Amino acid sequence: xxxxxxxxxxxxxxxxxxxxxxxxxxxxxxxxxxxxxxxxxxxxxxxxxxxxxxxxxxxxxxxxxxxxxxxxxxxxxxxxxxxxxxxxxxxxxxxxxxxxxxxxxxxxxxxxxxxxxxxxxxxxxxxxxxxxxxxxxxxxxxxxxxxxxxxxxxxxxxxxxxxxxxxxxxxxxxxxxxxxxxxxxxxxxxxxxxxxxxxxxxxxxxxxxxxxxxxxxxxxxxxxxxxxxxxxxxxxxxxxxxxxxxxxxxxxxxxxxxxxxxxxxxxxxxxxxxxxxxxxxxxxxxxxxxxxxxxxxxxxxxxxxxxxxxxxxxxxxxxxxxxxxxxxxxxxxxxxxxxxxxxxxxxxxxxxx
Amino acid sequence: xxxxxxxxxxxxxxxxxxxxxxxxxxxxxxxxxxxxxxxxxxxxxxxxxxxxxxxxxxxxxxxxxxxxxxxxxxxxxxxxxxxxxxxxxxxxxxxxxxxxxxxxxxxxxxxxxxxxxxxxxxxxxxxxxxxxxxxxxxxxxxxxxxxxxxxxxxxxxxxxxxxxxxxxxxxxxxxxxxxxxxxxxxxxxxxxxxxxxxxxxxxxxxxxxxxxxxxxxxxxxxxxxxxxxxxxxxxxxxxxxxxxxxxxxxxxxxxxxxxxxxxxxxxxxxxxxxxxxxxxxxxxxxxxxxxxxxxxxxxxxxxxxxxxx
Numbered sequence: 163x164x165x166x167x168x169x170x171x172x173x174x175x176x177x178x179x180x181x182x183x184x185x186x187x188x189x190x191x192x193x194x195x196x197x198x199x200x201x202x203x204x205x206x207x208x209x210x211x212x213x214x215x216x217x218x219x220x221x222x223x224x225x226x227x228x229x230x231x232x233x234x235x236x237x238x239x240x241x242x243x244x245x246x247x248x249x250x251x252x253x254x255x256x257x258x259x260x261x262x263x264x265x266x267x268x269x270x271x272x273x274x275x276x277x278x279x280x281x282x283x284x285x286x287x288x289x290x291x292x293x294x295x296x297x298x299x300x301x302x303x304x305x306x307x308x309x310x311x312x313x314x315x316x317x318x319x320x321x322x323x324x325x326x327x328x329x330x331x332x333x334x335x336x337x338x339x340x341x342x343x344x345x346x347x348x349x350x351x352x353x354x355x356x357x358x359x360x361x362x363x364x365x366x367x368x369x370x371x372x373x374x375x376x377x378x379x380x381x382x383x384x385x386x387x388x389x390x391x392x393x394x395x396x397x398x399x400x401x402x403x404x405x406x407x408x409x410x411x412x413x414x415x416x417x418x419x420x421x422x423x424x425x426x427x428x429x430x431x432x433x434x435x436x437x438x439x440x441x442x443x444x445x446x447x448x449x450x451x452x453x454x455x456x457x458x459x460x461x462x463x464x465x466x467x468x469x470x471x472x473x474x475x476x477x478x479x480x481x482x483x484x485x486x487x488x489x490x491x492x493x494x495x496x497x498x499x500x501x502x503x504x505x506x507x508x509x510x511x512x513x514x515x
Numbered sequence: 516x517x518x519x520x521x522x523x524x525x526x527x528x529x530x531x532x533x534x535x536x537x538x539x540x541x542x543x544x545x546x547x548x549x550x551x552x553x554x555x556x557x558x559x560x561x562x563x564x565x566x567x568x569x570x571x572x573x574x575x576x577x578x579x580x581x582x583x584x585x586x587x588x589x590x591x592x593x594x595x596x597x598x599x600x601x602x603x604x605x606x607x608x609x610x611x612x613x614x615x616x617x618x619x620x621x622x623x624x625x626x627x628x629x630x631x632x633x634x635x636x637x638x639x640x641x642x643x644x645x646x647x648x649x650x651x652x653x654x655x656x657x658x659x660x661x662x663x664x665x666x667x668x669x670x671x672x673x674x675x676x677x678x679x680x681x682x683x684x685x686x687x688x689x690x691x692x693x694x695x696x697x698x699x700x701x702x703x704x705x706x707x708x709x710x711x712x713x714x715x716x717x718x719x720x721x722x723x724x725x726x727x728x729x730x731x732x733x734x735x736x737x738x739x740x741x742x743x744x745x746x747x748x749x750x751x752x753x754x755x756x757x758x759x760x761x762x763x764x765x766x767x768x769x770x771x772x773x774x775x776x777x778x779x780x781x782x783x784x785x786x787x788x789x790x791x792x793x794x795x796x797x798x799x800x801x802x803x804x805x806x807x808x809x810x811x812x813x814x815x816x817x818x819x820x821x822x823x824x
Contacts, residue, residue, distance in 0.1 A: 198629035246609050302805045307556070307609065308754060309804070311747045315797040323790035443617055450610060483628035485621050492618025496600070499614070503604045 179504060183497040190493045191486065198482050205480040212475025213468035219475075220468075221359050225429065227467020228366045229254070229421035233445020234452065234459040235373050236417040241454050242377065243410050244390040249295055249310030250418040251442025252317035253288035255435070257419020258426040259321055260287025262329070262341060262433040265348055273347040280348070281423055288419020289412040291317065296411035300404040306411075314442070321435055329433065340434040350428035362424025369417060373456045386410060418442060440488075447491045451498055466491060523783070527775050528659040532667055533732065534778075535771035537562070537725035539670040541749045542763050543677045544721025549753055550681070551714035552694035552816035553601055556612025559746025560619030561593045561719050565726025567623040570639075570737035571630070573730075579640050583666075583727040590723015593619070594716035602711040605820035616746075624739045642666065642732040666728045678760050690714060694814030701823050711821060722746070744797065751800045758812035766803060770796040 195205045214220045233250040240247045264283030268276040295313060298304040322339065331342035350360040377383040385406055388396045397403045421441055430437050448466060452458025466487065473484040541558060548555045568589035573582035593615065600611045642664040651661040681687040689710065692699050697707045726742070734741060748770050756762025776783070777792035785792070 194625065197626070248613065298801065298805070302808055303810075304801075304804050304808075305754065308747075308751050309801060311744070312751065312797040312800050315744050316794045316801075319790040319794035319797075323788045326790075327788065443620075446613065447617060450614075483625050485625035485628060488621025489618065489625045490621075492614055492621055495614050496618070499600070499606050499610065500604060503606060 179501045180498070183494070183501045186497055187490060187494045191490055194486055194489060195480075195482050200480040200482045205476050205482050208476040208479040209469065209472040211472070212479075213472030218357070219471065221356060223468040223471040224363060224464070225358055225360065226471045227463045228363050229425050229441045230444035230448055230467070231366050231460055231463035232369060232421040232424075233418050233442050234449040234463050235369050235445075235456065236414040236421075237446050237449035238373065238377070238452075238454045238456060238459055239386065239417065240410060240414040241449065242390050243386045243406075244393065245306055245407060245410055245414075247292070247295060247306050247310045247411065247414065248446065249292055249306075249313055249415070249442070250445050251439070252310070252314035253291050253415045253418035254422040254425075254438050254441045255317050255321050256291040256422070257284040257288035257416075258422030258433055258438050259324060260284050260419070261423045261426060265344060265427075269345065277348060277350070277427065280427065281420065284419045284423040285416035288422065289416040292411040292415025292418070293408060296408045300407060318435070318439070325433055325435060331432070339436070341432050343432045344427065348427060349431050350424065360424065360428035362420075362428040365420055365424060369420070370456055370460055377456065382409070418445070421445070444491070447495055451491075451495055523779065525655060525658045527772075527779055529662070530775035530778060531768070531772045532659070532663055532671075534774045535767055536664075536667045536670045537729045537733070538745060538749055538752070538767045538771060539674070539764065540666075540725035540728065541722040541746065542752055542767055543670075543673055543760075544718035544725075545749050545753060546677070546718075546758065546760060546763060547681075547690060547721075548714050548718030549758065549817060550691050550694045550814055551711060552697070552814050552819065552821065553598070553711060553715050553718075554608040554612070554818035555597055555601070555715060555718060556609060556750060557593065557597055557615030557619075557746075558612075558722055558749050559742050559744065560616035561590055561597075561722045562726040562729065562746045563616075563623055563740065563742040564593050564619045565590045565723035566730040566741055567627065567737060568723075569727040569730040571626070573640055577640055579642060579731055582731060583724070586727035586730070587720050587723040590719045590721070590726065591716050593723075594719025595712070597719065598712040598715035602708060602715065602821065605822070608818050608820075620740055627737060627739065639735060640731070641735065642728070664728070664732050666724070666732070670728075674760070674764060681760065691814075694816050697816065697821055697823060707821060707823055722749075748796060748800060751804065754810075755800070755803045755807050757807065757809050758814065762807075766800075769799060769803065773799055
């Protein structure tokens with residue numbers, strides 16, 4: 163028996179391998195639920211019906227998925243270029259915070275204009291944070307992995323100071339860690355008057371189309387892919403790598419920031435730390451499972467958004483902790499990565515020579 | 516009041532050594548792993564998994580020894596998973612490290628919530644300081660250096676041991692060659708793959724020991740994501756220290772001092788927000804990396820999958 167590298171993988175095998183990974187993930191979910199001492203069948207059916215069991219549940223799932231589809235897109239842009247940022251988490255917080263600050267500055271303006279300025283401010287906030295990591299990379303050759311992780315912690319503590327101090331809701335104590343509620347005319351309106359389906363979801367659709375077109379058609383998309391494949395060759399063609407890194411990071415940070423904006427203005431209607439944390443890391447997982455393509459990221463994001471939403475219902479029904487979904491995301495990603503490798507090998511049975 | 520009686524200063528310096536302990540243990544391990552060429556970014560998740568394991572075992576058995584052993588075993592397990600995915604399957608080491616961190620964060624939170632015992636931590640055992648007879652009576656220095664938990668002495672004793680191992684033994688030399696040019700070992704007939712596994716598992720075991728200390732000494736209860744960036748600080752310390760043992764340790768002591776100052780921040784009533792003190796180690800890490808920029812000690816094969824036999 164020996165293991166031989168395949169040159170090309172038959173689609174049937176590819177489908178079979180991914181199906182096996184999906185079954186294994188389901189098995190892992192069942193095992194985890196059993197460990198928690200909850201009924202497996204009831205919990206899984208509560209998970210499913212909480213996710214897509216009714217139109218209202220499906221809408222909630224979509225809204226839940228929206229922010230980390232955005233951070234997933236932000237991940238696609240950077241990782242395609244071989245720029246390993248982990249800063250999406252901090253950029254979501256920075257985006258939410260900057261948008262909140264803008265809502266204070268623009269009070270009195272027409273609501274539509276004020277909201278537009280808040281988005282812009284959020285994107286500038288997230289972009290600036292990402293730009294800082296790009297600058298540290300270009301000026302000091304600092305690994306973006308290290309700088310963005312460290313900046314995530316710095317931003318986390320900065321936000322925690324802001325919302326338990328200067329921006330704290332009047333009448334609250336510092337332990338609430340939240341601002342007061344936004345004026346109601348700044349809340350993102352619902353699409354077609356459907357409850358909870360806020361306009362931020364449209365931004366996700368816009369971002370999807372834009373990202374797809376940029377990556378497949380635009381010169382920038384070509385440069386992004388070329389930088390990921392061979393940065394040296396790209397620079398020898400006369401492309402300034404530092405400018406490109408800046409451009410990619412500013413875009414990636416701004417897209418992440420929009421996630422912070424829509425959660426703050428569309429869902430929570432106030433700035434809180436708890437509801438924004440984790441969205442950046444979710445996006446990285448979703449983008450990696452979606453193989454760094456816009457459509458793959460969208461599908462993975464919708465799937466895990468549904469699971470996150472379903473898990474809330476499951477928690478009420480059978481008491482299974484919602485962290486089941488975070489655990490599953492890790493397991494699914496590992497299985498997909500392994501399957502991706504396994505697909506390129508085949509076992510050849512032969513007699514001993 | 517003379518300088519030597521300054522109880523606050525004694526507390527801060529003693530705390531610095533305690534906060535440094537899990538970082539030193541983990542950094543010694545991670546240095547072994549990275550010098551062997553495996554770019555393990557899952558330190559954070561490994562430490563968190565170990566801390567949770569220590570929590571679960573000490574809650575169930577009350578035994579600090581068993582809890583420490585279990586944490587080390589958990590570290591080994593995560594290390595074996597890391598080795599299988601990076602050395603074995605040659606997957607991208609950055610992606611694997613990140614995945615392990617996220618999986619550990621989710622899984623420990625899930626198990627913690629599922630155990631339902633999160634409120635009953637009143638009776639948790641923790642390490643007691645071991646005063647060294649005689650030495651602990653020295654003014655100032657005694658209270659800072661010689662009245663620490665056993666694992667803190669172990670961590671500092673391991674520093675010269677790690678140096679001797681890396682730079683004065685055959686196995687240590689082979690380990691460094693592994694990260695620079697594994698073909699050399701190959702031509703000498705040394706099996707490379709088992710050594711990559713061993714370096715990764717041993718490194719994660721040390722991080723596991725650090726996780727045990729984090730849980731059993733520095734905290735009185737398990738809290739979600741309680742590793743709080745310590746694993747990442749270890750990774751930063753290695754880069755800042757240019758992959759040398761003593762450089763790495765210098766960076767760690769700097770982070771630990773800032774951390775210790777933050778933990779006394781509210782008592783000290785410094786004129787800055789408390790959150791600013793908490794953010795100091797992370798801010799400092801960025802500043803340190805802008806100053807210490809030499810990467811000459813970076814193993815040539817770091818992060819590059821070994822493709823030989």
